[in-house]
Amino acid sequence: MCFLFFFVLLFFSLFFFFLGINFLLFSMVYFIEMNLISLNSSMIVMTFLLDWMSLLFMSVVLFISSMVIFYSYNYMYDDLNLSRFIMLILMFVLSMLLLIISPNMISILLGWDGLGLVSYCLVIYYQNVKSFNSGMLTVLSNRIGDVFILLTISWMLNYGGWNFIFYLDFMKNSLEMKLISLMIFIAAITKSAQIPFSSWLPAAMAAPTPVSALVHSSTLVTAGVYLLIRFSDSFSGSLFNLMLMISGMTMFMSGVGANFENDLKKIVALSTLSQLGMMLMILSMGYKYISFFHLLTHALFKSLLFLCSGLIIHNMKNIQDIRFMGSLSFQLPVTSVCFNFSNLSLCGFPFLAGFYSKDLILEMFLMENLNLFVLFMLIFSSIMTVSYTFRLIFYTMVGDFNLTSLNFLNNESWIMLFSMLNLMFMTTIGGSMVMWLIFPCVNMICLPFIYKIIPLILIIIGGVLGYVIFIMNLGSFSLSFYFIKTYLGTMMFLPVLSTYKIMKLPMVFMKVNSYLDKSWMEYFGGQGFFYNLNFYLKMIEWMQYNMVMKFLMLFYLFFIIIFMIY
Numbered sequence: 001m002c003f004l005f006f007f008v009l010l011f012f013s014l015f016f017f018f019l020g021i022n023f024l025l026f027s028m029v030y031f032i033e034m035n036l037i038s039l040n041s042s043m044i045v046m047t048f049l050l051d052w053m054s055l056l057f058m059s060v061v062l063f064i065s066s067m068v069i070f071y072s073y074n075y076m077y078d079d080l081n082l083s084r085f086i087m088l089i090l091m092f093v094l095s096m097l098l099l100i101i102s103p104n105m106i107s108i109l110l111g112w113d114g115l116g117l118v119s120y121c122l123v124i125y126y127q128n129v130k131s132f133n134s135g136m137l138t139v140l141s142n143r144i145g146d147v148f149i150l151l152t153i154s155w156m157l158n159y160g161g162w163n164f165i166f167y168l169d170f171m172k173n174s175l176e177m178k179l180i181s182l183m184i185f186i187a188a189i190t191k192s193a194q195i196p197f198s199s200w201l202p203a204a205m206a207a208p209t210p211v212s213a214l215v216h217s218s219t220l221v222t223a224g225v226y227l228l229i230r231f232s233d234s235f236s237g238s239l240f241n242l243m244l245m246i247s248g249m250t251m252f253m254s255g256v257g258a259n260f261e262n263d264l265k266k267i268v269a270l271s272t273l274s275q276l277g278m279m280l281m282i283l284s285m286g287y288k289y290i291s292f293f294h295l296l297t298h299a300l301f302k303s304l305l306f307l308c309s310g311l312i313i314h315n316m317k318n319i320q321d322i323r324f325m326g327s328l329s330f331q332l333p334v335t336s337v338c339f340n341f342s343n344l345s346l347c348g349f350p351f352l353a354g355f356y357s358k359d360l361i362l363e364m365f366l367m368e369n370l371n372l373f374v375l376f377m378l379i380f381s382s383i384m385t386v387s388y389t390f391r392l393i394f395y396t397m398v399g400d401f402n403l404t405s406l407n408f409l410n411n412e413s414w415i416m417l418f419s420m421l422n423l424m425f426m427t428t429i430g431g432s433m434v435m436w437l438i439f440p441c442v443n444m445i446c447l448p449f450i451y452k453i454i455p456l457i458l459i460i461i462g463g464v465l466g467y468v469i470f471i472m473n474l475g476s477f478s479l480s481f482y483f484i485k486t487y488l489g490t491m492m493f494l495p496v497l498s499t500y501k502i503m504k505l506p507m508v509f510m511k512v513n514s515y516l517d518k519s520w521m522e523y524f525g526g527q528g529f530f531y532n533l534n535f536y537l538k539m540i541e542w543m544q545y546n547m548v549m550k551f552l553m554l555f556y557l558f559f560i561i562i563f564m565i566y
Contacts, residue, residue, distance in 0.1 A: 001083060002073035005090065006066050013062035020055030024437060028052075031103070031165075047163060049103035053292060056434075057100050057226065060296050061218045063426070064303045065093045067419040071307055072210040074415040075314060085125065089214065092118040096219040100226065103165035105153045108227070112149055112191070115220050116142040122215070123207045134203040137498075141200040145190035145224070148183040155180055168234040177234050184231050185239060192224030192276050194250045199495040201273050205265040209310030212265060216272045216306065218299035225279050225295055232288045244284035248377040251277035253492055255384030259391060259469055260489030264309050264320045267392055270491075271346060272302060274385055281378065282361045285368060293438055294357035300430045301345035301353055304423035308339040311416050312396070322392060326399040332412055336397060338420045343393055345427050347386045347462065348455055353431030358382075359455045360435075360443070366451045379458065386462020387469065394470040 022028070030050040037044040069086060076082050095114030102108045116139055124135035158176055159167050167177070193201040201221065205212060215221065228243075235243075254273035261267050275298045283291040312328060312335065313320055329336040341352065348358035365378055487493060
């Protein structure tokens with residue numbers, strides 16, 4: 001079944017890719033309406049928007065999905081529910097495709113909710129307490145975005161339809177569109193895990209690694225960015241400024257946190273968070289096509305990074321701590337080559353996929369008239385990206401193997417390597433290929449020489465900083481430094497604040513309510529009512545019992561009351 005779906009998804013990926021090139025070359029946009037149900041004057045219509053952007057994105061999603069399903073055949077080989085796992089992944093991909101081609105808020109909600117529900121099922125796949133907690137945090141965080149999508153749907157009734165693509169230019173500066181844009185923005189940052197909704201992204205690493213490769217490269221977390229790209233024509237300047245600040249803070253927080261993290265999958269998850277922040281930063285400047293370009297290149301190298309991490313964890317007998325790794329280049333040579341390619345592409349190493357988009361983003365920012373704070377956030381976050389990447393390379397490739405003296409890392413399956421080598425090929429040539437397609441006319445970038453070589457300078461500084469962090473034992477300095485390390489390493493206590501602190505007040509009310517249920521509420525509520533009703537019914541029953549003495553006593557009592565009144 002895995003091989004069948006692999007060939008089907010790969011075929012459709014190539015089909016959509018060539019179709020997207022055709023649409024791009026001839027500037028075609030197809031708006032398809034299908035009338036599902038017509039009753040009197042009411043119609044239920046399904047609409048699809050096909051342009052070069054949606055077709056290229058669907059092609060990348062299907063390509064990565066095909067490689068993940070092929071990889072999962074070996075990775076999940078011993079799993080008893082492999083067919084269920086593959087079906088969940090296919091449902092996930094179909095939900096994402098529905099969201100990509102939808103110009104209608106109702107069908108976007110279907111894809112949006114489908115992503116949230118299936119991601120919950122995939123995060124709790126291993127069925128332990130940690131997975132259940134992570135899944136609940138994931139689905140509840142995403143429910144906030146679902147609520148704002150529902151509010152958008154209800155507010156768009158003012159326009160007489162839910163096809164938002166018609167109203168972006170028409171109502172650009174109206175109060176209604178500003179409100180709708182704000183609600184879309186809040187929904188998107190919950191799905192893309194920006195501050196203050198960032199804590200669910202590392203928690204979602206409880207899912208199997210092939211799921212992480214799919215979720216955190218091209219589907220779930222990029223859905224919010226893609227929706228913002230579609231809505232960006234209607235955004236106001238103040239909303240762009242808000243987006244710039246939130247994305248810059250998210251980049252800064254995730255970049256610093258990844259330098260103090262020791263879990264391999266969480267480091268890669270935090271790097272995803274950092275790159276999402278970069279996409280939103282360049283989108284906040286108005287460059288939606290550059291943001292989309294980085295979204296595509298990021299999907300390619302990040303899926304490869306997750307698949308390499310999965311094979312390393314698979315061979316390490318499910319140990320994810322990078323302090324136990326070392327000299328993997330001798331044990332897993334082909335995996336190490338793919339791993340280093342994806343890491344260097346993440347850094348923006350020249351002529352890999354990440355270089356074309358990240359270098360373009362940095363140069364566009366340097367051309368803009370921005371203040372020093374924004375530039376500092378961007379440049380420092382880029383240095384942190386290179387730093388944690390090189391730290392990860394030093395921990396995994398340099399030094400001794402720290403787990404055991406036995407050499408058992410020899411399970412490089414050809415099925416896993418096939419997926420990884422295909423993605424490595426796309427990571428190598430995908431950036432230049434997509435850039436030549438999307439930007440046939442070269443952007444005019446006029447910068448002095450020192451600004452032009454800033455990306456290379458950032459790579460050198462970040463590499464040196466990563467080596468310094470690698471050789472320093474950061475946890476053994478002092479108690480105050482340990483507090484700072486914990487503060488920065490736990491995303492500035494964001495997971496704690498978004499779980500324990502938010503739940504503390506409702507838990508107090510629940511505790512008080514449980515006390516009331518056990519005492520006063522029972523006395524004055526159902527139990528007390530039943531007790532009193534039972535008592536009065538017994539009294540009435542006693543009074544109505546056929547005894548002459550009781551009738552006479554009641555008669556005399558009634559006579560005395562009447563006498564006292566008059």
